[in-house]
Amino acid sequence: MAHIIDRRLNGKNKSAVNRERFLRRFKAQIKEAVSKAIKGRSITDIDSGEKVSIPVKDVSEPVFHHGKGGVTENVHPGNEEFIKGDRFNRPQGGAGGGGGKASQDGEGEDDFAFELSREEFMNVFFEDLALPNLVKTQLMGIEEMKSVRAGYTSDGTPTNISIVRSLRGALARRVALSAPTLSELNEVEEDLDTLLESDEEHDIEVREKRKRIHMLRERLASIPFIDPFDLRYNNRVRQPKPTSQAVMFCIMDVSGSMDEAKKDMAKRFFILLYLFLQRNYEKIEVVFIRHHTSAVEVNEHDFFHSRESGGTVVSSALNLMKEIVYKRYNSSEWNIYVAQASDGDNWDSDSANCAQILSESLLPLCQYYAYVEITESEPQNLWYEYLKVKERCKHFAMQRIHSTADIYPVFREIFKRQPATRA
Amino acid sequence: MTPISTGSEWTFDLLDEYERAIREIAVKEYGLDVYPVQLEVISAEQMMDAYSSVGMPVNYHHWSFGKHFVSTEKSYKRGHMGLAYEIVINSNPCIAYLMEENSMTMQALVIAHAAFGHNSFFKGNYLFRTWTDASAIVDYLVFAKSYIARCEERYGIDAVEELLDSCHALMNYGVDRYKRPQKLSLAKEQARQEEREQYLQMQVNDLWRTIPRPAKSGGEHEPVRFPSEPQENLLYFIEKSAPLLEPWQREIVRIVRKVAQYFYPQRQTQVMNEGWATFWHYTIMNRLFAKGLVTDGAMMEFLQSHTNVVYQPPVTARWYNGINPYALGFAMYQDIKRICEEPTEEDRLWFPDIAGSNWQQTLDFAMKNFKDESFVSQYLSPKLIRDFRFFSIRDDDRDSTLLVSAIHDDEGYRDVRQKLSEQYNLGSREPNIQVWSVNVRGDRGLTLRHTMHRRRPLEAGSAHEVLKHVARLWGFDVRLESVNEAGDVEQTFEVKHLPEQLSLQSA
Incomplete structure (x- = not known):
């Protein structure tokens, strides 16, 4: 009845654009945080992400809301000792009985903290240095890789088919698959020969044997010369380039x-x-x-x-x-x-x-x-x-x-x- | 019957079987009316993505969504927060996300909760029926996303971002609360969009025509009032009347307004909606158990997480953070069911019409025809008030102390109920701000009016910030007056429109 869809293979970075927008908007603050971070970091440790925090008031999205004052009346659960008409002092700083107000009224001194990925961090860092893009990618790039032969796989692109290997496999398969049939064929043919050589009448048996031989030959013929199964592909793996x-x-x-x-x-x-x-x-x-x-x-x-x-x-x-x-x-x-x-x-x-x-x-x-x-x-x-x-x-x-x-x-x-x- | 599964691992076949079993109970036995269900299995990262775009499968790009994402990601990675078990989208078919990390039992819980609980609520509740069109929303968002992306290409990311910032600031004022809206339809929307752009511009031009009329206007003493009546829908007013907006900018204002309208019912039915879904996952899981379709172990796992969901910490607890809508909603539906099935004397007195009636019909009626505010005032029973030990505190800034104005006793029930209902009233929760007038003949300034409710003032800092956004949209000076109940202006905010902000125009 219900559709069940596996979405896990869909990209998970749907928010990448929004994230980038966010960083873009707070570039100035982030830059400042990054240069602070650079001061604090060892130069051999520059190559990783960084925690960045910007003041909450900068990232807040304002909406109209009520401020302190006037009459508010709130219902709370869990009354322990009060009866109607009780009076008590305002709790200080929203702790205790006030409940729920602290978050609304307090402007919140906390910073909005988040982490920059290594790449984002480097981007900001490089921007400061006015590096050309080519150089940036060179610097940010991971180790140089080179591809090395690594035997054969059963899976790959057609351009990588190894003909010798594939045909060798096909031959082996054909030999293996046809062996039982071939030996049976030989037997039946021998039987037929002896039947024909003997003088007695074996019409029915001869016909049987001929039919059998025909069938076995067909079975041999139906073994394919090459099967997708035989295909082998050159395999290459990428290895980091040795450096000194x-x-x-x-x-x-x-x-x-x-x-x-x-x-x-x-x-x-x-x-x-x-x-x-x-x-x-x-x-x-x-x-x-x-x-x-x-x-x-x-x-x-x-x-x-x-x-x-x-x-x-x-x-x-x-x-x-x-x-x-x-x-x-x-x-x-x-x-x-x-x-x-x-x-x-x-x-x-x-x-x-x-x-x-x-x-x-x-x-x-x-x-x-x-x-x-x-x-x-x-x-x-x-x-x-x-x-x-x-x-x-x-x-x-x-x-x-x-x-x-x-x-x-x-x-x-x-x-x-x-x-x-x-x- | 043998249980559907015994382990905690889920498979697609098992999901299918559970869904069937749950559908059997929800639809055949209890008669829930639901949209077709589409279950989507996603990973935790994708869940975070979904979170940050307010749960929608597609949405336009904006930094604020990035901000949500960044903070969700942070707290999730540090383990401060588990992700919600479920996100469900009010669409047709109803899309419910299942997170791959969850155990089989949790998946079953989510299917019952989201795919049948929320789903039937979306389909049945009058607010959703009036304000949203489940079959069009995804298409509309696709349209919105590509429209906004095109604007970004043509006018620059900054121009669009500024505009969206300003619109978001007014998002809560983008709904006609009393007028019923037209339904969205992608086809109509696209067909009319161009026409509308031209037509609107024409109208606006007309409104602001500065060529003096021939001396016909003998009776000029009576200044024409514009708008003729106060307007509650600020975004709509801006979309239609802001003098300097370009057609594409009006269209974006409209998109934000439509999205705000789509979420409008959700903000008013938190208790009802979550309570309904929780009630049904609880009922359905118990039914599955009664039929022998789930094991004892699964039931224990389910009960543990269910108990966490409906826990209401008392006001004295340090982690108290207001009333838990799951707890209140679940308790209320359970209570209505109890009143139907085993009414006490008190219930007969308080709820003569539902005591002893058919609980399924009563619940169905309650779900369909109320919002949080009216639901509480209609159905909150004295027993629940006692169970929750509800009491109300009156904070009057003219008093030096707080007053306990009502508690869970005979004379307080109605009072507490009425106050709790008021607490869910969007109209009093949010400041009431309307477009008051425009100085058409003079500086073209816009005046907004905040009608104070129980002398509650606006928070000045944020009001000033929002006004800046209004000024950006309006293109001229903007004033905001807070008016007390006697009709006197108590507080005024004013933002001059700065010429630099003109950069908004045709960047």
Whole structure:
């Protein structure tokens, strides 16, 4: 009588559009939440969803309703002690006897909280960085897959039919199915021969045998040459492409002039490089080196959160990095990437020194070296020295940035190089 | 008889068998009149989808549905909330969703509750018969969805979204409460849509024609009042008379209004509708058990969830959140049945016409001809008032204390009953706001009037927000006056129409 329909196979994402509309509408709030989240997150942990909350009053949909005041009369269940005419004080804050009112009148301080999926989170993050779409998909993409032969299946598209396998199967089936019939046929034929050779009259029996032989032959003929059942298809499975390991050095100037905002920008820059590496390498290690007049290797928290003051000697960090590379990351096994962020300050006579260390000992070891200068003032001598390095080395990129949107150009080079490294 | 099934797993064959057995009881034995049933098995995710589009199988896109989805998803994933067992759509055929996670017993419960309980209510109750057309709603929503999608393409998502926001704010004021509506029909709707667009625009243009008339108007002292009478249906008034709306915008206002109209009966029959469905799943499951078609175990499972559904926490409980419509409705139908079958002296006094009558006919009559408000005032018996220990509290802001105005005793029964009925009266639950006048000759400002009920004021923050939406739709300044019972204006809100909002027009 009733129709019973299985809808489970219908798409479950009917609400995807509405969800997207929702995110679209509260973009500003979500963006803010995301940038807050980025501050709070480790750069190696950027690649997951995020809980976001926006003030309830922003998402509320207003309708006319009654406010406090006037006369209200409500019926409640569960009277325990009252009789008509009793009077009592208004319960405070709607707790207890008032019932039901708290939710209506209270504006509700709570935030409207929900979770962004990884993809949504990344989208917002990338939007800030003004990444082109192609790059976004490259960064967000999961591991590169390649398809590998994996035997045969009984199911597939016609283009994948394996002829040899299918025919081999068909042959085996034909042999197996016809064997009993064939042996019986042989027997009956022999019987017929003996009957014909003997002198006695066996007309009826002979006719019987002939009929039988005819039938068996027909049965043999009805075994199909090839059956859908025999078809075999080449099977291919997708396997993640083997990738190798990389180490990423984050070098940052933490002298007094690097304030929170600059560090935040630097962090985004590091995140971006990390994401890029993550897509290309199975195993990534991150080394944090911070420096003022002397450099020290620290953990991520200290890297971003502690403040130092004093002068700046960039070469100290470069020397430390060189040491670490020789000690721990033998460059034949590791792909080395370096991201350096600074506000451009350096002790004057040190800059030339830096350029020398870079071009002589570090750059030959690295896959890529990116330098960002987060400043609004005139470039200082470190910048000019680095410019010279840039002319000589192709895998050295540098950029001055004022806002997060400026970070991307640094990476343009690196993404351009993509097809080459892929091939 | 042997039970239909013993395990908790369901299969499509079992669903079919249960449905037959339930249909046998509901239709043959108890004579429920139902639309054809369409059971759809869905997954939990799909249930969340259905939730967030207010239960409709198709609906237009809007961020607010996304918001519902997001919050449902969150609380479901964290385990704060189980999903409802069922969603049922007032359509012909009546679509009831079954969630795949449910056990066989729960599926049977849902079939009885939704596919027969709610279904027969949709088909029988006068409000649903008057205000909704079950055979047209799905088609109409398909039309609405594609129309709105086309508008989004032509005029941009933002323009449509703003408009929908504004309409949603007035959704509760999109129904003629007293005039009977015309039925929806997709065919008519589409055929007339274009014609209507042009015609309407013409009319509006006419209304606002600014070319001065020749000096015929000698008697200009008597300003023409517009609208000639106050209008309760704000959305309708805007659709027909807002001066600056484009034809497509009028059509969208109309769509929201029609959807509001479709849900109008549901808001007024919560107790009756849920109570009816609960009464029938309870009756049907017991009958199945009596016939030996379900096992003891299944019955225990059923009773446990049934008990949860009809639990009414007392006012003193921390989780008390008003009267549970399932509990009250179920109790009332059970009570009516009891009055029919085993009336006491008191019942004979209070309900002389139904005491001792045929319970099926009495229930059928009650289901068909009432809404929550009148149902309570007609059928709430003293016994139930005692059972629930109902009492009423009067909160007068001029008094420093609250007053217990009536309790479950002889002198209080009628009082409690009348007050509870009033509590379900949509007219007093929601502020009464009507279109009062339009300044046709001057600034074209629109004045709304809130007639205060028992001195209850509007909540100012939200009223101001809603007025902004009205101003956006109207295109000129909007005022709202709260008028007390003596006819004096107590509170006024005013929203100036900002020129930027003109971006609404032909984006």
